[in-house]
Amino acid sequence: MLTNALRGLAAAALLTLPFTAPAAADTPRVIAPLPLAAAVDLLPSAVESRDGYQRSSFKHWIDADRDGCTTRAEVLIAESRTEPAIEARCKVTAGTWFSYYDGVTLTAPGGLDIDHMVPLAEAWDSGASAWTAERREAYANDLDAERSLVAVTARTNRSKADQDPADWLPPLADARCTYATDWVATKLRWQLAVDEREHGALAELAEGCGQEMVDYEPAP
Template sequence: MPAFRLASIAVTLLVGSLVGCSPAPAGSDAKPSPQASSAGSGSAAPGAPAGGNDLSLAEAIAKLPDGTEDRAGYERDSFHLWIDADKDSCDTRREVLLAEAVKAPEQGARCALTGGEWLSYYDEVSVDAATKLDIDHVVPLAEAWDSGASNWDADRRERYANDLGAERSLVAVTAKTNRSKADRDPAEWLPPASSAQCTYGADWVGTKLRWSLTADNKERAALAKLAQDCADTVVKYEVAP
């Protein structure tokens, strides 16, 4: 399992009691609290906040490049999903499930997972079977295409679709919430749990900044409105290689 995923579990335990934009019981958020939201780990890449500097959600939104959405030519198959990058028999989906488990599942041959427990932070629902979870691209593939990925080559789209180099790009959530969200942006959909919304806004903006994706006017306005209620939310990110 990638080292940052193991580290993120430890960080989650440490920050679980911090105050977020809408307080929730300690340890109830499977992801770090909004005050620790980031889309990357390690030292900053060019264009990212340097020297450990943090951005407020409003400041991060202001850094999003402007753009207009264009879905012409989009096909989901343009993004190669769930690769086994480190050849350990666990593909991207299973790596996320292993990293985010509240109670670790048993790992069998070919990374078959049984048992375990997870907390879907979008809706604060506890889940006791991996088959009940989807791995959500915080910024959906179609939205990424609209916002700049249509100009990428196949290798970069594959890296985006399987981004284990950032803690915030992929998240295990209930199938119900993932399918309710579909490919909608924050102007059209936010997590049903109010305690998740500041974290989600930071995840969205950090992921877009990480991959240099644009935001249109409607999306930017929705994010700015969200940021008004998320004054303590911090965004960190690293530009993807």
């Protein structure tokens, strides 16, 4: 349960959300950092439904800026801890990537998946079913927030699949507070809802993650 101080922070954050004058609607604003527990309580609640979901509803790995690099390549380049090797047509062939879900370092991109922090099916369940195709495409290729897409080992990404934190957490225990923070920030960024089990799991995680702070920029 939130203390009065945390409730005050949560209320203040709600007042800063960009739902004011239309003139400000096109000006993204980073929401001031909040303790993870307070951020969890800002998440809208709703019953989830997967009716009508198809992965093809989210067009992804596009080349949004037409620089020759797909979203996957852009993430690999951005997250490599060394200068990546890039061949013709923006084919990333080598680099150094740290998969924070399981603490594994890789130098070959073939062993990596680009994980949607909140999986596409989970996003559909949580509100994206009502979005336009253009907004779902923007979500699936969100390069404007570091937390939205992450390069991780293929095995952990496929173990996670479309599960939320009530059913799956990173195998590396030290990664779980970061993961919960990233998950909550992504859901708040896109105003995606949580169901009762998911909220309970996130609230329980937050109790043991007292140092974690959540900040995010609402999606356009």
